[in-house]
Amino acid sequence: MSKTRNLFQGMEKLCRNLIPNKYALLLVSAFGFNQLSLANPDLLIDLQGEITQGSLMVGKTQPGNSVHLDDRALKVSRHGLFTFGFSRDDEHNYQLKITSGNEELVKSLQPSKREYNIQRVNGIAKKIMNPDPKDIERARQDSKQIGQVRNQEADNIDFAHGFIAPSKGRVTGVYGSQRVYNGKPGNPHYGIDYAGKTGTLVQAPAAGVVTLWVPDMFYSGGTLVIDHGHGVTSTFLHLSGSLVKEGDNVLQGQNVAKIGSTGRSTGPHLDWRVNWFKVRLDPALVLKLPNMQTFK
Incomplete structure (x- = not known):
């Protein structure tokens, strides 16, 4: 032995x-x-x-x-x-x-x-720290709607064929970073931010099915979700418009949306997020995955 x-x-x-x-x-x-x-x-x-x-x-x-x-x-x-x-x-x-x-x-x-970038910001106005209850409720309903489509377990296996960046813009925000406002931790950033002018085209990072398009969510504005199968989804925030509709099958590299500054955004950019059901993933790591078709 x-x-x-x-x-x-x-x-x-x-x-x-x-x-x-x-x-x-x-x-x-x-x-x-x-x-x-x-x-x-x-x-x-x-x-x-x-x-x-x-x-x-x-x-x-x-x-x-x-x-x-x-x-x-x-x-x-x-x-x-x-x-x-x-x-x-x-x-x-x-x-x-x-x-x-x-x-x-x-x-x-x-x-x-891992170590994440943590920034501390003081002197934030109380009005910003305590948003209107109506806005909070609207954001909660938006989050519930996104959560429902992220909870699906589709049969497609597009998640296994590799991913490409949805934008060629400069990366301005990374996964895991967090700000502490007046000593109170804010929500971590769970995506990659790409700089881009309003109207710049957004590509599908992998093939899949469009399961959600809402043009005016409170925080995320124009919000698009693509299901890549087995609980893996891509979510695109602050869009100025969509080139696809719910139920559409899209191919990797296909133009699916346009960059914008909708919702609570400080300027035009794309915020791309990847989930496995409720688990929030780092898109930068997802981009490193190989196409599993090459592994026999």
Whole structure:
């Protein structure tokens, strides 16, 4: 048994030397955790993505296998594709379990901690710190509407084919940054901001289905949501207009909207956000994901 264990450890060390440490490819490293993966090749998986806060993970296993993240069953496509994500401040040690028949592979995944840009702003007027209750209620209804479309679990697998930036503009805001107003922490920023003139075209970062278009939400103004499948969605804020409607199928790179300064915006720009259901992800990390079609 010790010789077998040493073999597994040697293969894992070789894998780590060949593959950048910031990416998880469990094709070999899984051996050292559960030797059933060697006895049953159906348990072998590819898992792409940075194991850190805000990251989207995309995996591929044999079709028909079941996949759980802790006790949560993950949707597995007929191609064996699945996905999940880590939130901004997630420090939980997850157990990813792949099951094939009576055999299973379990791998621990704990997202690494990140440092975010925190700014402190004092002297903010009380009127701004205490908005009108009517505005708060309207914003709450907007948030509920967005939450409903983000809670869907569509069958399409566009999330697994890679992402491109929706704008060529200069990045002016990043994920995770936060301001503390008069000592009170504001909500973190959960997207990437791209500078651009009003009317500048916005491209679909990945294919999908348009599930929401509202031109006048209170905070986010013109708001568009594209569903990329399995709970992964893109949301675009402060738009001046949409070139698509709800129910439309869109292709990666297709022009879908126009940059604007609607809602509570200080100037024209695009705020692009990515979610896995309620989990808010870092679009910059999503852009690093490869096209899983290249992994056989």
